[in-house]
Amino acid sequence: MTPMHTKEKILEIALRLFSQRGYPAVSIRDICKLVPIKESTLYYHFENKREILQVLLQRFEERAGALMDRMETAMADPLQPGDGFGTGVTQAFFDEYLMDDFCNACLRLLRMEQGSDGELQRSYDQWLFERPLQFQERVFAALMDRGILPKGDASSLAVQYYAPIFLYMERYLMCGELTQEKRERFRQEAGKQIACFLQEKGVF
Amino acid sequence: MTPMHTKEKILEIALRLFSQRGYPAVSIRDICKLVPIKESTLYYHFENKREILQVLLQRFEERAGALMDRMETAMADPLQPGDGFGTGVTQAFFDEYLMDDFCNACLRLLRMEQGSDGELQRSYDQWLFERPLQFQERVFAALMDRGILPKGDASSLAVQYYAPIFLYMERYLMCGELTQEKRERFRQEAGKQIACFLQEKGVF
Amino acid sequence: MTPMHTKEKILEIALRLFSQRGYPAVSIRDICKLVPIKESTLYYHFENKREILQVLLQRFEERAGALMDRMETAMADPLQPGDGFGTGVTQAFFDEYLMDDFCNACLRLLRMEQGSDGELQRSYDQWLFERPLQFQERVFAALMDRGILPKGDASSLAVQYYAPIFLYMERYLMCGELTQEKRERFRQEAGKQIACFLQEKGVF
Amino acid sequence: MTPMHTKEKILEIALRLFSQRGYPAVSIRDICKLVPIKESTLYYHFENKREILQVLLQRFEERAGALMDRMETAMADPLQPGDGFGTGVTQAFFDEYLMDDFCNACLRLLRMEQGSDGELQRSYDQWLFERPLQFQERVFAALMDRGILPKGDASSLAVQYYAPIFLYMERYLMCGELTQEKRERFRQEAGKQIACFLQEKGVF
DNA sequence: TATGAATGAGATTTCATTCAT
DNA sequence: CATGAATGAAATCTCATTCAT
Numbered sequence: 001m002t003p004m005h006t007k008e009k010i011l012e013i014a015l016r017l018f019s020q021r022g023y024p025a026v027s028i029r030d031i032c033k034l035v036p037i038k039e040s041t042l043y044y045h046f047e048n049k050r051e052i053l054q055v056l057l058q059r060f061e062e063r064a065g066a067l068m069d070r071m072e073t074a075m076a077d078p079l080q081p082g083d084g085f086g087t088g089v090t091q092a093f094f095d096e097y098l099m100d101d102f103c104n105a106c107l108r109l110l111r112m113e114q115g116s117d118g119e120l121q122r123s124y125d126q127w128l129f130e131r132p133l134q135f136q137e138r139v140f141a142a143l144m145d146r147g148i149l150p151k152g153d154a155s156s157l158a159v160q161y162y163a164p165i166f167l168y169m170e171r172y173l174m175c176g177e178l179t180q181e182k183r184e185r186f187r188q189e190a191g192k193q194i195a196c197f198l199q200e201k202g203v204f
Numbered sequence: 205m206t207p208m209h210t211k212e213k214i215l216e217i218a219l220r221l222f223s224q225r226g227y228p229a230v231s232i233r234d235i236c237k238l239v240p241i242k243e244s245t246l247y248y249h250f251e252n253k254r255e256i257l258q259v260l261l262q263r264f265e266e267r268a269g270a271l272m273d274r275m276e277t278a279m280a281d282p283l284q285p286g287d288g289f290g291t292g293v294t295q296a297f298f299d300e301y302l303m304d305d306f307c308n309a310c311l312r313l314l315r316m317e318q319g320s321d322g323e324l325q326r327s328y329d330q331w332l333f334e335r336p337l338q339f340q341e342r343v344f345a346a347l348m349d350r351g352i353l354p355k356g357d358a359s360s361l362a363v364q365y366y367a368p369i370f371l372y373m374e375r376y377l378m379c380g381e382l383t384q385e386k387r388e389r390f391r392q393e394a395g396k397q398i399a400c401f402l403q404e405k406g407v408f
Numbered sequence: 409m410t411p412m413h414t415k416e417k418i419l420e421i422a423l424r425l426f427s428q429r430g431y432p433a434v435s436i437r438d439i440c441k442l443v444p445i446k447e448s449t450l451y452y453h454f455e456n457k458r459e460i461l462q463v464l465l466q467r468f469e470e471r472a473g474a475l476m477d478r479m480e481t482a483m484a485d486p487l488q489p490g491d492g493f494g495t496g497v498t499q500a501f502f503d504e505y506l507m508d509d510f511c512n513a514c515l516r517l518l519r520m521e522q523g524s525d526g527e528l529q530r531s532y533d534q535w536l537f538e539r540p541l542q543f544q545e546r547v548f549a550a551l552m553d554r555g556i557l558p559k560g561d562a563s564s565l566a567v568q569y570y571a572p573i574f575l576y577m578e579r580y581l582m583c584g585e586l587t588q589e590k591r592e593r594f595r596q597e598a599g600k601q602i603a604c605f606l607q608e609k610g611v612f
Numbered sequence: 613m614t615p616m617h618t619k620e621k622i623l624e625i626a627l628r629l630f631s632q633r634g635y636p637a638v639s640i641r642d643i644c645k646l647v648p649i650k651e652s653t654l655y656y657h658f659e660n661k662r663e664i665l666q667v668l669l670q671r672f673e674e675r676a677g678a679l680m681d682r683m684e685t686a687m688a689d690p691l692q693p694g695d696g697f698g699t700g701v702t703q704a705f706f707d708e709y710l711m712d713d714f715c716n717a718c719l720r721l722l723r724m725e726q727g728s729d730g731e732l733q734r735s736y737d738q739w740l741f742e743r744p745l746q747f748q749e750r751v752f753a754a755l756m757d758r759g760i761l762p763k764g765d766a767s768s769l770a771v772q773y774y775a776p777i778f779l780y781m782e783r784y785l786m787c788g789e790l791t792q793e794k795r796e797r798f799r800q801e802a803g804k805q806i807a808c809f810l811q812e813k814g815v816f
Numbered sequence: 817t818a819t820g821a822a823t824g825a826g827a828t829t830t831c832a833t834t835c836a837t
Numbered sequence: 838c839a840t841g842a843a844t845g846a847a848a849t850c851t852c853a854t855t856c857a858t
Contacts, residue, residue, distance in 0.1 A: 006821075021320045024229040027848060041822050043850065067380075112316050114379055116225045121379050129375050136353050142230050156400060163367035163397075170374070175318055196360060200404075210838080232832060244834080245839050253832065414842075429728045432637040435827060449843050451829065462804075520724050524633045524785055529787050537783050564808060571775035578782070579741050583726055583733050599776075604768060608812075618817080640853060652855080661853065697831050 164193035367399035427513035572601035631717035776805035
């Protein structure tokens with residue numbers, strides 16, 4: 001057994017259980033049974049139950065932040081010719097964020113627990129509303145600048161673009177097991193709405 | 205107002221707490237402390253903790269079902285001249301459903317607990333996706349029939365119409381306290397998107 | 409079983425164990441095993457372990473306060489002829505305080521735990537130094553007023569009178585089991601010192 | 613000053629904590645956190661928690677024994693002319709014993725833990741009652757032999773001499789932090805009682 | 817010497833629930 | 838209807854200790 005293996009295993013199992021049943025419904029026992037270790041061992045690696053959650057969410061913030069930064073950087077560059085309408089970026093948002101095992105589980109967790117903790121609420125809002133909408137708004141503003149889109153309310157457009165994605169995410173990616181079938185369904189339905197949107201706006 | 209019977213008081217407090225902290229994070233003690241009664245008294249009114257949840261959700265289903273039925277009936281009638289584009293119906297959906305204290309709390313509850321229970325998951329999907337989208341689809345189909353909207357994919361239109369509402373509901377009505385300010389904000393932002401949609405589609 | 413019997417039994421056992429081994433060395437388990445009840449039952453009667461201690465010490469303060477008040481009242485009256493030099497009062501201090509099962513156990517407890525709690529420290533000082541010395545000082549001041557003792561430092565006299573009592577109390581009444589033999593020994597040795605003191609001061 | 617070896621550091625910290633909170637209330641963790649070392653390291657230096665206590669008390673016995681021996685030797689010699697009434701010896705008893713950081717902490721520890729251990733009880737009695745009283749008795753017996761004091765009960769005199777010292781020690785040196793202010797107060801009050809005693813007995 | 821990792825036993829406390837009154 | 842009293846099970850966490858490295 002490589003050292004530091006246990007701590008990672010704990011985090012992995014804990015995230016799985018937390019995202020399935022919610023933080024308060026998962027006991028230290030449950031986690032340890034699956035790792036498997038004795039309960040006292042867990043306390044060698046973490047101060048308390050809460051710390052597991054914190055480490056998890058801190059890692060999520062790092063990954064989410066890095067992804068958003070990457071997306072914004074990609075957009076700041078003159079648009080890649082082959083990217084058409086930023087499709088590549090949206091793809092990354094789907095694959096490395098909404099449907100990535102780790103991020104998806106963290107998002108479910110945030111979504112469930114935001115009610116009982118102001119900080120989590122803030123985080124949930126940031127990573128599922130604020131940053132994505134902000135990003136999309138900048139994209140549309142840039143397209144308006146370049147004359148690809150008629151001048152108008154970029155913020156409103158961002159909502160029109162993002163809302164269906166969000167809806168399908170909630171419906172297909174935030175409940176039950178994250179099966180391959182659901183991923184596919186999400187991709188299709190969200191893709192359809194995006195295509196519809198782009199067509200209506202006369203892009204292409 | 206009839207004097208609040210104990211059973212009703214229990215349900216009221218329980219719903220408040222469940223919708224704030226989530227079902228497993230609320231103890232019988234917590235509920236009884238606020239009612240206020242002794243824990244043993246609660247078991248005179250309910251078989252067990254689960255039953256409180258069940259009664260609550262059953263009542264919700266009744267109310268939600270009744271509302272949806274009412275909405276569909278209103279739509280089935282030749283459109284009320286003064287209603288324009290079903291605005292009155294959407295208003296009812298906002299005021300008597302998404303922002304009604306009881307329904308809102310139930311929706312939050314469903315939203316949180318759906319992960320740990322297949323039945324709740326089914327219910328959540330039904331009352332927040334299936335029925336609203338279905339209804340909206342029928343509305344648009346009817347408008348197409350009457351030539352008010354060009355023939356097309358009513359189901360896709362329904363998503364375009366409903367998704368922003370859903371997004372704002374998630375953002376403003378499903379977290380933190382349901383303040384008057386948040387209600388207003390929701391009404392404005394959602395209203396703006398609806399207006400935008402109607403205008404684009406050439407209705408009016 | 410009469411109602412409220414359990415709570416008293418818990419207090420009784422807890423005091424016995426606390427005064428023998430010290431508060432932190434006694435577990436809820438230890439107490440419950442002897443009562444005997446299940447651990448969860450204890451929490452029906454007390455909020456937590458600390459509360460047991462608090463109830464105990466509060467009762468002690470009441471009894472100790474009442475005794476001291478009684479002693480002071482007795483002294484304020486013109487001295488009882490048969491009481492000679494307040495011997496009766498000292499007797500009460502011995503029998504109903506230092507050697508009384510309840511008070512003795514509480515004093516041991518205070519003595520042991522004062523180190524870890526400022527409030528207990530205050531209480532210990534009050535009931536074993538402040539009040540007894542104060543009382544004794546008043547007695548001597550009164551005797552000086554009446555010319556039975558030559559005018560002088562009543563406070564210093566109080567220490568001379570009380571210190572041997574305190575020393576023997578510490579040696580015989582604050583360690584090991586409070587046997588009849590130790591009580592006797594305390595009474596004799598302390599009595600001898602008191603007699604010695606009175607003789608030297610020329611009282612009688 | 614040689615660099616403080618780990619073992620010594622452990623003993624130092626342990627004594628500080630034990631004397632403040634009592635042996636059972638101090639965990640290996642608490643000690644190691646302050647040393648600072650990992651818990652497993654402690655077990656390289658000591659077999660178990662108990663052994664720390666034992667080493668501490670063994671050292672105390674050595675120091676206390678040495679001091680008492682020194683005091684007795686000093687007394688056995690023809691009285692030092694400048695020492696008057698053994699004042700120098702009493703001073704040593706104060707400074708190198710009751711108020712010495714190490715001895716004071718050990719005495720507090722013994723005082724607290726004597727209840728849970730027969731051996732400690734024996735030790736406490738020996739070093740705080742038996743030996744000091746015995747020593748004082750011999751002093752007074754010697755003074756009687758030399759006609760400086762009238763023949764009488766040396767043992768009773770010893771108690772009269774020592775009891776106030778003991779009382780002030782308990783009150784000022786066995787609770788809370790051992791501040792300079794408390795040391796001073798002890799010295800004054802105890803000194804006053806000693807002076808008073810000597811004057812009354814007509815020594816000088 | 818020191819540490820990382822683990823653990824059995826046990827501590828305190830909470831929880832949902834029962835039952836006699 | 839309501840309560841007082843009790844409880845088995847489990848939750849979180851602490852403790853002293855071990856052992857391989």
